[in-house]
Amino acid sequence: MRIPLYVPVLMTLFIGCGEKAPLGPAVGPSAEADADTDADTDADTDADSDTDLDEDEDGYTVGEGDCDDWNEDVHPGAQEYCNEIDDDCDGDVDEDDSADAATWYTDGDGDGYGEDGTGIVACAGPAGTVSQGGDCDDTMGSVNPGAEESCNEVDDDCDGERDEDDAVDAGTWYEDLDGDGYGVTETASISCAAPEGAVSEDGDCNDADAAIHPDQLDTCDGVDNDCDDSVDEDVAEDWYAVSDSWEEIDALDGAFPVWIGVSPVDGSVWAVVRYTLGGLQYPAFLRYDEGVGFERRDSFGPDGQDMDVRSATFDSDGMIWVTGRLEATPGDVSSGQVLLLRFDPDTLDVEPFNHDDELTSPELGLFVTSDEDGLWIAGRRRHVLGQYRAGLWYFDGADTELVESVGHPTSMSSDASYTTVAVGDDGAVYAGGKREDEAGMSYALLRGNDPDAMSDLFTYITDEEVNLNDQVRHVSLDAEGNLWFTAYREESIASLDASLFTGWQVYTGPAEGPFEVVDTYSISSTHPSYAQSASFHPSGVLFVSGVAMDTLGGAHLIVRAGPPGALSTSLNVMRDSDLTKPTQGSYARPVAFESDGSVWVIEGAVDVDATTESGEETTNTTIWRMACL
DSSP: OOOOTHHHHHHHHHHHTSSOOOSSSOOSSOSSOOOSSSSSSSSSSSOOOOTTOOTTOSSOOTTTTOSOTTOTTOSTTOOOOSSSSOTTSSSOSSOTTOTTOEEEEEOSSOSSOOOGGGOEEESSOOTTEESOOOOSOTTOTTOSTTSOOOSSSSOTTOSSOSSOTTOTTOEEEEEOSSOSSOBOGGGOEEESSOOTTEESOBOOSOTTOTTOSTTSOOOSSSSOTTSSSOSSTTSOTTGGGOGGGEEEEEEETTOEEEEEEEOTTTOOEEEEEEEEETTEEEEEEEEEETTTEEEEOOOOOOTTOEEEEEEEEEOTTSOEEEEEEEESSTTOGGGEEEEEEEEOTTTOOEEEOOBOOTTEEEEEEEEEEEOSSOEEEEEEEEETTSOEEEEEEEEOSSOEEEEEEEOOSSOSSOOEEEEEEEEOTTSOEEEEEEEEOTTSOEEEEEEEESTTSOEEEEEEEOOTTOOOOOOEEEEEEOTTSOEEEEEOOEEEEGGGTEEEEOOEEEEEEOTTOOOEEEEEEOSOTTSOEEEEEEEEOTTSOEEEEEEEEOTTSOEEEEEEEESTTOOEEEEEEEEESOTTSOOOOSSOOOOEEOTTSOEEEEEEEEEEEEEOTTSOEEEEEEEEEEOOO
């Protein structure tokens, strides 16, 4: 088409009034939309005939379908992206197969996490969908992979497990072996549910004793009962000297006191007394019930045999063992045997294990104590030639063996006996009693250490003018292995030409000696006092029981207690006004201690108004308790 000549002139005039017109075709894509109808991509109306040009050098020309020949990333076959551009020139924008299209999950509970099975792929998420999957319960907004695990039997964080140990409200648990509700701090573990045998409270300082834990009241027993690293801090220092804390618990008429003890199994308190029926003696076993007193629990009778019961003890299984003398023929000393009975507090059965030595008649068990494997019995035996010898037996559960027999080396008329025996933690054995010389004067005697080769550790004899029947009455050991024992003693006052009775004596010293007096006591300087036993309270306080006579003929039950070497009288009860019938216990009677620190004492007094069927004096028993403050 030929252009009229006037047209360029008019265009020049028009342009001269404004911007300078371009001299040739436009370079690059027009900033305006390509609204013309030709096949090229510029804004003018002429049709460029070269569709084979590849301006962006992306390998595609306009003629080959490049829909943006100025963008090398846009051409047929290009990867579609979510960018509002038709990257692959297929006429669609941001298809679902875009390289960066996301997976969208239905979020029914609005917690920002969707259910995996509902996923769809798209550049933009449909309404009600989210890009985070993994929700294992799309009906609960609190359950999703970003939630904290709680102890609720729900998989809160969708990890396939419930109530894991890292749950925010998981508890700390402590192993509680003794079942007292408190565990040991060092055994802590964290979990939602308590492991078997575990509790939520810690601080137990002794997981083998249910009576020791942080909620326990402290008692005067030498133990940190409440686990506060202090011992007996809530107990008055002089509780043992408060005489008002003693209470008379029970009185048993016609009963001779033998023993009182506390079961190592259940803590029950038992007493053994001796009754006389039809001229025959037999033991009775009594249990204490709060508010009731001591009630007889056995059904064991003499069965035609005389049982001179002298001592008893608990073994580690809670069985009560009784020793004394059994006369197969009452009144016939030649028929005497060491009496040994076992009483079962649960079944109330009594079983005899009597020892009969053909070379010894009669035999008498005066004291019994237990060790881990059996029983030690201290007593006396009569040699066939007539001499009484101190005897020490060991019972292993089946057989009784004579371990030692001691008497005067030459005199066959002398008398010797063991009245007490104690066993140390190292297995050493200590037996105390008396031994007479040729003139019949009694020596207090203490022998011990190696049970197979015991040696003399202590002897004492009074003045020749006075025979106090001197003997060691009771032996015990403290926590350091020192010996403590009671023995009689008498001193002469030359200026008065008289004897001064200082019979109450408590000795102590290392196991091999020497020993010193740490306590002496008497009411009257001219009347004897008898220290019967010396036993250590768990708190370390020493309790000594015995009898003291006054100048008016009164006999007093005396209990002295306190730190070793500083004893004071805690119980002083006059039991009888007849000097010839003193309050006394037969041989050594150690006091008993409960786990709460309470102290038990059993004692007897002659009843001047009553006699047995055979005309003998009747003894009544009284049992006392000092409650720990």
